[in-house]
Amino acid sequence: MDETLIKLFASERILIDGVDVTCTNAAEFIPRTKRNMGYIVGGLVFNDKDEILMMQEAKRSCHGKWYLPMGRLEPGENLQEGAVREVLEETGLTAEPVTALEIESGGVTWFRILFIMKQTGGVLKTKPDEESLKADWFNPGKVLNKEITLRKDDILRIIQKGIEYQKLPKLEQPNILPVVHPHIQILHRVILHTLTPEGDHAILVNTNKNVHLPCCVMGPEDISLMVSIFLLFKDVFGRLKHPPEICGIVSVEHCGQPEAKNDGMCLTSLVHTKNVLKFDGVNKKNYDWHVVTDTDLISKLNLMLAGKKILPFFDVNSGVLKTKPDEESLKADWFNPGKVLNKEITLRKDDILRIIQKGIEYQKLPKLEQPNILPVVHPHIQILHRVILHTLTPEGDHAILVNTNKNVHLPCCVMGPEDISLMVSIFLLFKDVFGRLKHPPEICGIVSVEHCGQPEAKNDGMCLTSLVHTKNVLKFDGVNKKNYDWHVVTDTDLISKLNLMLAGKKILPFFDVNSKTR
CATH class of the missing domain: 3.90.79.10 (Nucleoside Triphosphate Pyrophosphohydrolase)
Known part of the structure; x- marks a missing residue:
């Protein structure tokens, strides 16, 4: 090996x-160039001024419009002979590949191989032919702002990726x-x-x-x-x-x-x-x-x-908006949040407005180190809320509420169809343990989400685990107070993680978007 x-x-x-x-x-698909599929090869070429090379199209369908230099591979050609250099010859320039972008699907039949390149010589094309009118250099911002007429907007995200790449440290990369x-x-x-x-x-x-x-x-x-x-x-x-x-x-x-x-x-x-x-x-x-x-x-x-001696990878296909309608939806599009909040477009339902508002509030928060938590595959037959209730003792120690009845465990609440709310289950837990809520608790964030869903109609429940903080060590005055106690945390690594989570780091932030509804 x-x-x-x-x-x-x-x-x-x-x-x-x-x-x-x-x-x-994939098993049945045998590609045939320009019959059932095709390769489109193109280059994002920068000069010493960090301007990008564009071609003005001569074809009737897009005459006079601008696009990145690209070309279709013909049957019988190979990528080495007919791809990058052939595309550049049309512009009048020579350039060396610096990096490659992700293969990008163009539907079922066409996809593109894209290179970021640096100009090494040549004179720009000025005489029109059947393929293009001319080539020219443009400031990338001018293209991104659509100050020139483009053949298609799909090149904008490619240009954006190229700009991001240009800002990276110059590493030793091979011309593959x-x-x-x-x-x-x-x-x-x-x-x-x-x-x-x-x-x-x-x-x-x-x-x-x-x-x-x-x-x-x-x-x-x-x-x-x-x-x-x-x-x-x-x-x-x-x-x-x-x-x-x-x-x-x-x-x-x-x-x-x-x-x-x-x-x-x-x-x-x-x-x-x-x-x-x-x-x-x-x-x-x-x-x-x-x-x-x-x-x-x-x-x-x-x-x-370390990013050296390898062709960097950029996924230019990760953010392609849906344009083809199906039975689920017609298309996707971007909107200014204010336009949506003011209902300047027709909404299916107004319940998303408070979610959008919470999202805007979150965007204004300092950028903290937050994990990408994915649901843990674990079966549950009910909807549960496991609570890590945290406080600081008078001595400054971290303490966690535990149920000491039979096996020592973290408190867990079963949520019903009428009260699917973390706050409702926390209030009920406080009533059970402390009698009444003197000091409103603070949900610091979500620690984990567990769900399975298999086999069908058997494990459709879920379990949310939240970290909840209360300022004071509360006295046990509830109905079931004898079943609870405070556990003092002694593990140093765990204390460090708790401190990070309490500061809003290394935890999934919690927003109560349902606080104004029953």
């Missing part, structure tokens, strides 16, 4: 030893051109990397028959690296606990010859996950971690993980 990785990092051809994950309708190698399908080979508890580099491998790197077949409906990675994680690890990070593109393989035979491609990406994950997926028995031992390979991996 070390030898395979060394060859891949050197842009050498590697045979596909097995396909492990298949996206939607596609490797000429035949493929009949669109494949994504994944080098999934992690560090073991001992600090060794480990790579995920499929051990079924031939040991090989996991490989995914991408279909016409899911031309996305992230979709295939999510499917791979589900296949191997069961569910995605820790979102992976795509460090960059290692290689792009395409041939295109003979015509209509090898119109597929293979992208190899380096993906990093922070933890050595347990195998809990459907096909977990087919996978294992391979520990890298080659010292030169370890050095290359360290450079790549």
Whole structure:
């Protein structure tokens, strides 16, 4: 496996030893250039003034409008011969690729491969032909503000990504051109990397028959690296606990010859996950971690993980608004919040107005370190609220309320259909323990959300765990006061985490958007 990785990092051809994950309708899809699919290759070219290169279209459908330099790959061509350089020749310039953007789906049949590039020479095109009228340099802000007439707005997010990239530290990145190698399908080979508890580099491998790197077949409906990675994680690890990070593109393989035979491609990406994950997926028995031992390979991996010697990855397809109607909705669009709050558009229901208002308030808060909490898959037959009630003792110690009846546990409330509210369950808990509410508690945030939903109609409940703070150590005067006590926290790491959470960090903020409703 070390030898395979060394060859891949050197842009050498590697045979596909097995396909492990298949996206939607991918098995039946055999790409044929300009018949049932096509490659659009383009460049986002910057000059020394950080201006971007634009082409003025000559085609009747978009005559006089501006667009990034792009071109369609013709049958029988390959990406190395007919892609980047051919597109640039139309502009009159020469440039070197600096980085690549995500393959971007253009519906079922077309998708684009995009490069960020730096001008190295040439003279701008001024004489019109059937393809374009001329080329020119523009300030990116002028394009983003639509001060020129664009052929299509879809390039705006590409330009924005390019601007973000230009602001990054200048790292040692290779000029990777596609490797000429035949493929009949669109494949994504994944080098999934992690560090073991001992600090060794480990790579995920499929051990079924031939040991090989996991490989995914991408279909016409899911031309996305992230979709295939999510499917791979589900296949191997069961569910995605820790979102992976795509460090960059290692290689792009395409041939295109003979015509209509090898119109597929293979992208190899380096993906990093922070933890050595347990195998809990459907096909977990087919996978294992391979520990890298080659010292030169370890050095290359360290450079790549630091963003050096690898083609950076940008997902330009992550924020594409829906435009095609279906049975669920017509389309998506952006609005100024004030316009919505003033009901200048027709709303389905007014209940979203207080949610929007809370969102605006949240945006004005200081940016704190908050976790991305995803629901924990755990079965519940009722709707529960587990309460971590915190206070400080007179001595300054952290204390948590516990129920000491039988097993010592955190207080838990069952929420009914008429009172689905965290505050209602907290008030009932205070009445049960302390008699009456002298000091209104403060919900600091949500610690976890647990839900399963499987099997159907069996586990449709959920459990929310919240951290609640009260200023004083309250006396037990409630009906069931004898069942409760304060537990003093002594673990130093836990005390540090509690301090962060109480300061609004490392916890999911809580907003009561239902406070004005019954």
